[in-house]
Amino acid sequence: MRKMRSILALLLVAVLLAAALPFASAATPDCMDEDELRTLLNSVELRPQKTHYARMDALLERLTAPYDGLDNYDRLREAYDWVVMNVEYSWEPYSQDWAPAYDCFDVDCGLELDAGAEETMPYEVVNRAYYALTERKGVCYDYAALFAVIARYIGFESFVRTGEFIFETMFGTGHHGWTSIFIDGREYVFDPQRDYRICFDATQPDKFYYFGVDEEHAWRYNPEECNDARDAGFAKPGTDFGLSELVQRMLPLVQAVPTEPHEVPIGA
Secondary structure, three states, X not given: OHHHHHHHHHHHHHXXXXXXXXXXXXXXXXXXXXXXXXXXHHOOOOOOOOOOEHHHHHHHHHHHHHHXXXXXXXXHHHHHHHHHHHOEEOOOOEOOOOOOOHHHEOOOOOOOEOOXXXXXXXXXXXXXXXXXXXHOEEOHHHHHHHHHHHHHHHOXXXXXXXXXXXXXXXXXXXXXEEEEEEEOOEEEEEOHHHHHHHOOOOOOOOOOOOEEEOHHHOOOEEEOOOHHHHHOOOOOOOOOOOHHXXXXXXXXXXXXXXXXXXXXXXXX
8 A cells, every 4th residue: 555655656746747847848849940930021021010108119119129130030039039038927917816817907007198199009908018018927918918019019910819728738728828920811829928938937048939830830729709809909010090190191182282373263
């Protein structure tokens, strides 16, 4: 009996270790080949999009400015690495600590839309992104929101996705959030929170296992229907809806005004 208990104890320890250490051993990269992904991202004509929340845009500019001289691939990769290595997984801003609980985010950062501007992204997404960027805390959805906002600021057509995810450990599943970028009508997954786990909660260098997963290899991801409603809150890439956009809207009217003076009959 004692021997049996010892065996069971050893098995239990093995299971616990397997649950804690599988990310590096069991996980294999699902992302595209680096050269292939570089070529793809560098083919994109960037259409930068601000949030038009001044506090957020100032932080985004400060974060991305050091990458301005890089190509598309390296700019996005550096931003992704920043999110992976600088945001700590935490339920602190939530009223419950298990998923799905994305509607239990309790923090309103009080962001104010610029005068004369319209939203280019859902406030809920920008608010989470601002919190994750300033407090450097959040759960998977917040990692996804932050990277989606950064990617749009750089010029990519990005969205936030939620749904079921097949974990690396013994193929368990759970509710999850990630970023998707669309290029030529195809969807590519970018998942900074899972890479945070893969590199042992940012204690080791980023492995980029989930940096650019194409549709054929995104078998771990099963999006839910509510994503469509969230997507509708994102403006078309490259659309600012700021003062410059108002000028663009008025331009056809200005161009329609005759440039030649009209004679007005005397006495009219």
